[in-house]
Amino acid sequence: MHRKGLTELAAGLRAGEFSSVELTRDCLDRIGRLDGGLNCFITVTEAQALEAAQAADARLKAGDAGPLTGLPFAHKDIFCTKGVKTSCGSRMLDNFPAPYDATVTRRLQEAGAVMVGKTNMDEFAMGSSSETSYYGPVKNPWDTARVPGGSSGGSAAAVAACLVPASTGTDTGGSIRQPAALCGITGLKPTYGRVSRYGMIAFASSLDQGGTFTHSAADAARLLGAMAGFDERDSTSVDRPVDDYVAQLDEPLTGLKIGLPKEYFGAGLDAGVGASVEAALEEYRKLGATLVDISLPNTHLAVPAYYVVAPAECSSNLSRFDGVRFGYRAQDPRDLADLYTRSRGEGFGAEVKRRILIGTYALSAGYYDAYYLKAQQVRRLIRDDFLRAFEAVDVIMGPTTPSTAFRLGEKAGDPVSMYLSDIYTIAANLAGLPAMSIPAGFAGGLPVGLHVIGNYFAEARLLNIGHRFQQVTDWHVQVPAGYE
Amino acid sequence: MALDAEAVEKIAHLARLGIDAQHIPEYSRNLSDILAFVEQLDAVDTTGVVPLAHPLEATQRLRADDISETDERETFLAVAPSTEAGLYLVPKVIE
Numbered sequence: 001m002h003r004k005g006l007t008e009l010a011a012g013l014r015a016g017e018f019s020s021v022e023l024t025r026d027c028l029d030r031i032g033r034l035d036g037g038l039n040c041f042i043t044v045t046e047a048q049a050l051e052a053a054q055a056a057d058a059r060l061k062a063g064d065a066g067p068l069t070g071l072p073f074a075h076k077d078i079f080c081t082k083g084v085k086t087s088c089g090s091r092m093l094d095n096f097p098a099p100y101d102a103t104v105t106r107r108l109q110e111a112g113a114v115m116v117g118k119t120n121m122d123e124f125a126m127g128s129s130s131e132t133s134y135y136g137p138v139k140n141p142w143d144t145a146r147v148p149g150g151s152s153g154g155s156a157a158a159v160a161a162c163l164v165p166a167s168t169g170t171d172t173g174g175s176i177r178q179p180a181a182l183c184g185i186t187g188l189k190p191t192y193g194r195v196s197r198y199g200m201i202a203f204a205s206s207l208d209q210g211g212t213f214t215h216s217a218a219d220a221a222r223l224l225g226a227m228a229g230f231d232e233r234d235s236t237s238v239d240r241p242v243d244d245y246v247a248q249l250d251e252p253l254t255g256l257k258i259g260l261p262k263e264y265f266g267a268g269l270d271a272g273v274g275a276s277v278e279a280a281l282e283e284y285r286k287l288g289a290t291l292v293d294i295s296l297p298n299t300h301l302a303v304p305a306y307y308v309v310a311p312a313e314c315s316s317n318l319s320r321f322d323g324v325r326f327g328y329r330a331q332d333p334r335d336l337a338d339l340y341t342r343s344r345g346e347g348f349g350a351e352v353k354r355r356i357l358i359g360t361y362a363l364s365a366g367y368y369d370a371y372y373l374k375a376q377q378v379r380r381l382i383r384d385d386f387l388r389a390f391e392a393v394d395v396i397m398g399p400t401t402p403s404t405a406f407r408l409g410e411k412a413g414d415p416v417s418m419y420l421s422d423i424y425t426i427a428a429n430l431a432g433l434p435a436m437s438i439p440a441g442f443a444g445g446l447p448v449g450l451h452v453i454g455n456y457f458a459e460a461r462l463l464n465i466g467h468r469f470q471q472v473t474d475w476h477v478q479v480p481a482g483y484e
Numbered sequence: 485m486a487l488d489a490e491a492v493e494k495i496a497h498l499a500r501l502g503i504d505a506q507h508i509p510e511y512s513r514n515l516s517d518i519l520a521f522v523e524q525l526d527a528v529d530t531t532g533v534v535p536l537a538h539p540l541e542a543t544q545r546l547r548a549d550d551i552s553e554t555d556e557r558e559t560f561l562a563v564a565p566s567t568e569a570g571l572y573l574v575p576k577v578i579e
Contacts, residue, residue: 099559192539206538236542304522315499322500324572329565335575337500345502353501357492357511358518360499374525376535381528383536415514416521432539456540 001026002162003479006071006219009165013060013070020060020070020114024053027072027116030163034483038139040158042077043085044117052114059112068226069112074158074167077118078125079105079210080199088201089121089133089151092327092347102199103231104168104210111226116164119154123349124318125175125203127151128421131412132351139408140183141480142446146405149179149421152213156183159213161483166223167213172204173306174400174425176211177437181400181449184439186466186476188212188220191457192432193238195224196231204313205236207306207429215476217438217466221245224459243460249467254288256465257393263299264398264424264451272443277399280440280450280469284397287468292393296385301378302427303419308362308375309430314352315359321347354415383431390455395465398424400437400449424451434459438466439475447475486516 001023004012012018028046035041049072056070080086080098082105087093101109108115122132130138130153138153140146141161148157152169156179159167169176171189180187188211195210202208212223225245231237258281265274281291323329323343330342348356362371389396402423411418428435433453440450450469454462470476487495489508492515496503503511557570566573 096563099556099563193542232545232547235545236538238540238542239545298528301525301528304524307518307522308525319499323565324574325560326563327565333575336577339575340500341502344500345504348501350507353503354511354514354518356499356501357495357515360501361487361491361495361515361519364495364498370526371522373535374528374530375522376537377530377533378525378528380533380536381530383539414517416517419518419521430539 002030004165005215006165006222007216009071010222014065020053020056021050023070024049024072024114024116027164031117034161034163037144038141038157038161039136040119040138040154040161040163041074041117042087042089042120042135042154045084045115049114049116056112056114066110066112067222068108070114071112071166072114072116072164073108074117074119074155074164075105075115076121076152076155076168076170078121078170078201079168080201081105081115081118084118086118086201087134088125089123089135090348090352091134092321094134094328096327100199103196103233104227105199107227107229113226119152119158119167121154122151123352124201125151125170125172126314126351126355128174128178128418129411130154130179131408132349134349137408140405141483142184143405146407146446147182149182149405151175153179155213156180156185156187159183159185159215160480162479165214166219168210169213170200170208170210171429172207172310173429174422176213177400177425177435177449177451178422180213180437182405182447184447184475184478186214186217186220186436186438188224188436188459188462189428189434190224190228190459191434193236194228194434194457194459196234196237198231198233202317204310205317206313207310216470217463218246218249221249221463240457245460245463248460248464251464252288253284253465253468256289256395257292258284258289259292259294259389259393259396261294261296261299261396261398263296268402268423269399270403270443273399273401273403273448276441276443276448277450281397283469283472287472294389294393294396296389296427298378298381298385299427302382302430303423305375305378305382305430306426307358307419308371309379311355311359312362312372313359315356315363318352318356351415379430382427386431386433395461396453398451400424400451404443404446404448428453432456434462436462436466438469439478441475487512487519
């Protein structure tokens with residue numbers, strides 16, 4: 001049962017081959033047996049999950065099932081869940097049962113999905129390895145000496161190890177696509193504003209976007225359809241109808257123009273990763289697509305611009321954690337200043353502190369123009385590169401990451417080297433474009449991801465492009481040894 | 485631009501962020517590395533480029549000035565570290 005994806009499981013539930021309670025118990029059982037070695041989950045919500053599964057079975061029996069009724073999923077611990085601990089991977093929120101549900105939480109509940117737990121992540125989604133969590137690092141199921149990527153590492157590893165058929169994630173600079181690539185699964189970051197940010201704990205508000213982890217693009221289509229849509233509670237939510245992602249999966253790819261930016265295939269790209277990506281591109285050519293060489297000349301500026309914009313917005317967003325209204329409070333504060341300073345000093349880990357400090361510096365008097373304003377100008381140049389490219393091509397492809405999964409601790413002491421693991425993913429966040437990573441093979445026994453960037457609101461096209469590839473390849477159904 | 489220990493302490497104060505004295509040299513080194521990295525941006529001529537604040541250039545939506553939320557005071561106070569009589573408690577600020 002655990003090898004099946006959402007689409008197949010939904011059919012099985014409707015046909016009465018198994019119940020949602022049986023399916024949910026199977027997930028809980030696998031989590032209990034296998035998660036000790038992976039650390040994907042911060043909280044397992046067994047009692048609530050079984051209760052939701054029973055309700056789902058009643059709906060299925062009554063013929064009143066929604067698109068996700070009875071299907072188990074894991075929720076990144078950045079999404080607020082009413083009455084359930086929502087830690088964001090931080091000591092700061094270790095004692096925080098969210099007082100309300102995020103819009104994504106509510107939508108998935110309404111669609112009938114069964115949450116089995118909350119997944120581990122880099123603290124406040126700041127990291128590319130899931131090592132900065134207060135709850136300890138997540139391990140990659142393909143090699144537990146290696147990282148699963150981050151920040152949504154728990155969500156990615158849980159799907160890769162078949163503990164759950166699907167999970168949610170958030171992506172500010174690559175936090176869905178990079179772990180999806182490193183764990184060998186499908187990860188989709190929609191267009192900025194497509195999925196509501198309400199109740200999704202904010203890191204960098206102009207970049208944050210919620211999305212999906214699944215084995216297949218077809219499963220992602222089903223999950224995204226339930227998550228996406230306008231929300232008046234998110235001031236940057238886009239008021240535009242949601243496409244029927246499932247309906248467009250089988251469209252032919254004949255005539256599809258794929259842009260290959262020369263900047264994504266240059267120095268710094270691991271040869272094994274490059275070879276897998278080339279082989280995947282050849283599959284697309286066989287499917288009727290045309291490959292076009294293009295250039296995104298400001299690519300090299302994406303990571304530096306990001307490390308001004310993201311920390312600046314982080315320092316502003318995280319000022320709400322002050323030890324007064326929610327979260328961690330230091331013991332016996334001398335005065336109000338001591339309460340703020342020590343609660344924040346003790347509640348946040350090192351990477352979060354680094355980013356708050358960089359952001360505070362970049363926004364401080366006399367430096368705003370030199371850093372934040374400059375970075376926002378460069379951001380436009382990066383966005384304009386994409387607009388020009390999409391006049392000539394339908395989608396852009398390249399590797400999701402420059403290398404396969406790195407070893408735990410390998411980059412922990414060197415922030416800049418860690419930041420560069422998102423070198424191919426960050427530009428899509430700065431431009432607000434939808435992008436996806438799909439499994440494209442292995443290098444040295446570790447998964448490789450193919451990165452596909454689409455034009456604004458082209459999620460249906462991306463999923464179609466992923467689905468057609470997955471009909472002629474089997475990379476997305478590979479499961480790591482020990483988790484079959 | 486390199487940030488020395490004094491600069492790190494000043495920024496930490498602005499952010500009301502407690503940093504152990506023993507870790508300041510490490511922050512000073514890491515933050516200086518990050519700033520050196522982002523200073524690649526200085527080489528780009530951005531004269532006349534309008535900063536991009538929102539990827540889709542969206543503007544703030546307006547809505548009617550109606551009451552849309554119910555009173556959730558008790559719910560939100562329940563997750564606070566210290567409250568009394570419907571108020572958040574902090575150390576005394578006036579002697």
